[in-house]
Each structure stands twice: as C-alpha cells, then as structure tokens.
Amino acid sequence: MSASASSSASGASGDRTPEASQPTSTAPEEPTAVAYPLQLLNEENSLSFQDPRQPREDRKGDIRFACEGTSCALASDTSVIAMLYGEPGATLDTCRSAVTGHNAGRSLPLAAAAAGSEICIKHNSGDIALFVIQVKSTAMPNIGFVTGDLTVWRAA
Incomplete structure (x- = not known):
C-alpha cells in the first residue's frame, strides 16, 4: 500500500469520533413489557x-366493564382505549399508534x-397496555364479564 493510500485510510478512520460509533447512555430505552395474565373484569x-x-x-380503578x-x-376516566383490527401480534409501537388515533376514546363497545x-x-x-380478550360473556349483561391477558409497558 502506498504512503498516500495509507494516510488516506487512516485519515478516514481518524475522522470518526468515539461518541458517534457507540451508543450514548442518554438514549431512551424501550420499556420492558410486564405481563399480567388472566384478568377478570x-x-x-x-x-x-x-x-x-x-x-x-370499589370500581374506582382505571378500566371498568360496564x-x-x-x-x-x-370504560375509563383516566385512559384512552382503542381496539385493533387485522392480524394479531400487537406491539408497543402498534399500541402507541392506536391510542393516538381518531378511534381512541374513553369507552370501547365490546360488540x-x-x-x-x-x-x-x-x-x-x-x-x-395491551389487553387480549380470552373470554367475553355479554349475552346476559347483568352477569356479563370479560377476561384477558394484560401486558403493560411503563412510561412508554
């Protein structure tokens, strides 16, 4: 390799700063998913x-079945709720989009x-959170219920 090619190659790598090639500690980390299986409402x-x-x-929690x-x-006084349609397999990003969309609201009919x-x-x-329905029983509303698996991403 010639001296000019060698200095050119070392110059190219010398232009890179260590900060640019290594992740910073201030980069936001993805929240960890915490599972709460078989919730009954x-x-x-x-x-x-x-x-x-x-x-x-006491029915003063964040999500109610009504x-x-x-x-x-x-229904909720503290949260927005949106149902996903299409293929299963929702992620945190899918839910982020859904709860900021025009279909999100404080109440979600379960029909x-x-x-x-x-x-x-x-x-x-x-x-x-992602709530995946396991059983929905609404044919007799006076004894109706819904069960599902809940996954929560904190401060997402």
Missing part, C-alpha cells in the same frame, strides 16, 4: 394500572370484540 370490579394483579372491588341495556363496553381481540390502552401516566 365484571360490573363489580375494576382494573388499576398501578397494580393490575389486584382487581379493585353494561347498559344490551350493550357492554370497557365487535371476540376471543383474541387486541385492545390498546394508554393511561394518563404514560403507561401503555
């Missing part, structure tokens, strides 16, 4: 984002939901 309890493992019996007449829905339906929820705190 009915007209006597609610689900709190703070501790989803313990359903609240029926009026023959229509049942998930079109079935086992396997994916529902994204964003709490006022910034937590984002």
Whole structure:
C-alpha cells in the first residue's frame, strides 16, 4: 500500500469520533413489557394500572366493564382505549399508534370484540397496555364479564 493510500485510510478512520460509533447512555430505552395474565373484569370490579394483579372491588380503578341495556363496553376516566383490527401480534409501537388515533376514546363497545381481540390502552401516566380478550360473556349483561391477558409497558 502506498504512503498516500495509507494516510488516506487512516485519515478516514481518524475522522470518526468515539461518541458517534457507540451508543450514548442518554438514549431512551424501550420499556420492558410486564405481563399480567388472566384478568377478570365484571360490573363489580375494576382494573388499576398501578397494580393490575389486584382487581379493585370499589370500581374506582382505571378500566371498568360496564353494561347498559344490551350493550357492554370497557370504560375509563383516566385512559384512552382503542381496539385493533387485522392480524394479531400487537406491539408497543402498534399500541402507541392506536391510542393516538381518531378511534381512541374513553369507552370501547365490546360488540365487535371476540376471543383474541387486541385492545390498546394508554393511561394518563404514560403507561401503555395491551389487553387480549380470552373470554367475553355479554349475552346476559347483568352477569356479563370479560377476561384477558394484560401486558403493560411503563412510561412508554
């Protein structure tokens, strides 16, 4: 290799700074998903984002199951809710998009939901959750319920 080619090659690598090639510690990390399997919601309890493992019996939690007449829905005063349509396999990014879209609201009718339906929820705190319905029973609203697996990404 000639001296000019050698200096040219070393000059090219000398132009790179160590900071540009190594990740910085200030780069945001993706939140870790925390699973809360088999959550039950009915007209006597609610689900709190703070501790989803313990359903609240006082109905003051973040997500409630509510029926009026023959229509049942998930409802919240602290979160926006959106159902995903299409192929299963929602991710944090999928839910981020869904809860900022025009279909997100404080109430989600469950008429079109079935086992396997994916529902994204964003709490006022910034937590984002994916609720995947396992069983929905709304034919008799007075004893209706929904069960599902909940995944929460904190401060997402």
